[in-house]
Amino acid sequence: MVLLEMIVMGLAAGTIYGVMALSFVLIYRVGKIVNIAVGDMVLLGAYLIFAFSGLALVQNPVINLILGLVLASIFGLVIAVGTERFLMRPLYGQSILSLIMMTVALGMILRGATIVKWGTVLRVFPGQHEVFPPIPLSIGPIEIPYVYLWSIAGAILIFGSFLYLFRKTLFGFAMRAVSLDPEAAATHGISIKKIYTYTWMIAYVAAFLAGLVLGAINGITVIVSYLGLARALPAALIGGLDSPGGAMLGGLLLGLIEHTVGTILNAYIPGIRDIIPYIVLLIVLLVKPYGLFGTVRIERV
Numbered sequence: 482m483v484l485l486e487m488i489v490m491g492l493a494a495g496t497i498y499g500v501m502a503l504s505f506v507l508i509y510r511v512g513k514i515v516n517i518a519v520g521d522m523v524l525l526g527a528y529l530i531f532a533f534s535g536l537a538l539v540q541n542p543v544i545n546l547i548l549g550l551v552l553a554s555i556f557g558l559v560i561a562v563g564t565e566r567f568l569m570r571p572l573y574g575q576s577i578l579s580l581i582m583m584t585v586a587l588g589m590i591l592r593g594a595t596i597v598k599w600g601t602v603l604r605v606f607p608g609q610h611e612v613f614p615p616i617p618l619s620i621g622p623i624e625i626p627y628v629y630l631w632s633i634a635g636a637i638l639i640f641g642s643f644l645y646l647f648r649k650t651l652f653g654f655a656m657r658a659v660s661l662d663p664e665a666a667a668t669h670g671i672s673i674k675k676i677y678t679y680t681w682m683i684a685y686v687a688a689f690l691a692g693l694v695l696g697a698i699n700g701i702t703v704i705v706s707y708l709g710l711a712r713a714l715p716a717a718l719i720g721g722l723d724s725p726g727g728a729m730l731g732g733l734l735l736g737l738i739e740h741t742v743g744t745i746l747n748a749y750i751p752g753i754r755d756i757i758p759y760i761v762l763l764i765v766l767l768v769k770p771y772g773l774f775g776t777v778r779i780e781r782v
Contacts, residue, residue, distance in 0.1 A: 486623045487741045493629035495736025496636035497694050501713035502720060502728035503639065504687040510660045510723045511680040514569070514580045518588035519688060520710030525560075525591045526689030527696035527705050528599050529553035535607045542608025549606075550693055557685035564685075565678045592706055604701040606693075613697050632694040639687055640729055647725065656680065660723070715758040719765045721775025731773065735761060 501523060508516040533556075534549025568587055572579050606612070613631065617624040647653035658666040659676045667673055688709070695705050712735065720731025738761050743754035771777050 483622055484741065487744055488737065489623050489625060490629065491737035491740030492733055493625065493633055493736070494740060495716075495733035496729075497632045497691055497732070498712045498716040498735050499729035499732025500632075500636050500639055500687050500694075501691045501709055502716035502732050503643065503725055504684040504691070505713045505717040506720070506722060506725055506728040507680050507684045507687075509717075510725065511656060512569070512580075512677055513577065514584065515577075515722075516684070517581060517584045517710070518591060519684075519713045520706040520708070521588035521591040521595075522685055522688035523692040523695060523709030523713075524703065524706040525595055526553060526557065526685075526692030527701045528595045528604075528692075529556055530689065530693050531599075531604055531606055531696065531701050537607065542611045545608060546606060546612050546693075550689065553689050554686045557689050558682050561681040561685040562678055565674075565681045569677070569681075570674065588706075592703065596703065599701075601703055606697060606701070609697060626698075628694060628697045631697075635690050635694065636729070639690060640725075643683070643725060652679070712758060715762040718762055718772055721772030723776050724772065724774040727772060727774030734773075 501519060504522065505516055505519045508514050530546070530549040530553045532549075533552040534545045536549075537545055538548055539545055564587060568583055569580065572583055613626070613628040617626045618630065647656065655666065655671045656676055656679075658669070658671055659673055663673055666676075691709065691713075692705065695708055699705060699708065712732075716732040716735045717728055718731070719735060720727025720729070735758055739754060739757050743757035746757075747754040765773060769775075
């Protein structure tokens with residue numbers, strides 16, 4: 482694999498990591514909650530898209546897969562409301578550890594539900610080879626699998642929509658206000674509970690989109706849960722836990738290093754590619770403890 486192709490593939494993979502990291506960062510930015518369940522949210526999204534696209538509502542497999550994503554996202558919005566209302570809201574005001582442990586429990590619930598419903602057998606999306614042709618797209622010396630092109634398009638759509646929502650709408654203003662000072666935002670009439678709910682909804686939709694891409698690349702299996710957390714967490718920490726833009730840049734950096742340095746070193750040290758994300762994370766945190774674009778907090782004692 483030529484270096485240029487490694488770079489392109491790394492950046493394409495980085496868009497997937499960035500979308501998963503965005504799901505992670507949103508929850509932390511608004512609610513200061515470290516969401517350990519992000520990998521299982523990705524897993525649930527992959528299986529729901531598989532189930533809904535398998536209904537074959539139309540003849541075209543591409544449209545079926547898009548409809549599967551839409552229907553799964555709607556279902557995810559309902560789950561997001563239930564997550565915030567019945568699992569997280571009762572713990573607001575408690576210790577951060579309590580909230581983190583609840584996300585651990587949430588992840589176990591989501592993973593257990595998917596295993597009970599669909600088992601652990603490897604599955605693929607219906608008509609996947611028609612949607613993502615096995616022959617990659619050739620652009621000069623570079624060959625790019627179609628699934629990565631979908632991931633790039635999806636990442637642009639997700640981040641473009643979020644940046645517009647975050648910077649150009651009243652909802653985005655309210656979300657920023659809640660993330661900076663919840664008490665002051667509440668005194669100005671902003672509903673903290675609604676903002677938390679909407680944030681979980683956005684996080685679920687982003688995770689489900691990542692589930693579509695990871696499921697298409699690796700097959701739909703429980704391993705998707707591990708990949709989701711193992712890439713989302715380092716990407717979010719590298720970019721900065723409270724920086725949505727940093728989530729994408731952290732994902733791109735992680736994907737780039739993994740597919741270039743990781744691929745080259747893997748020929749000499751088998752398996753090192755799997756730990757490259759954590760090596761990069763350690764180096765970044767040693768230099769920038771709050772991530773590359775995270776807010777630096779100085780506590781005086």
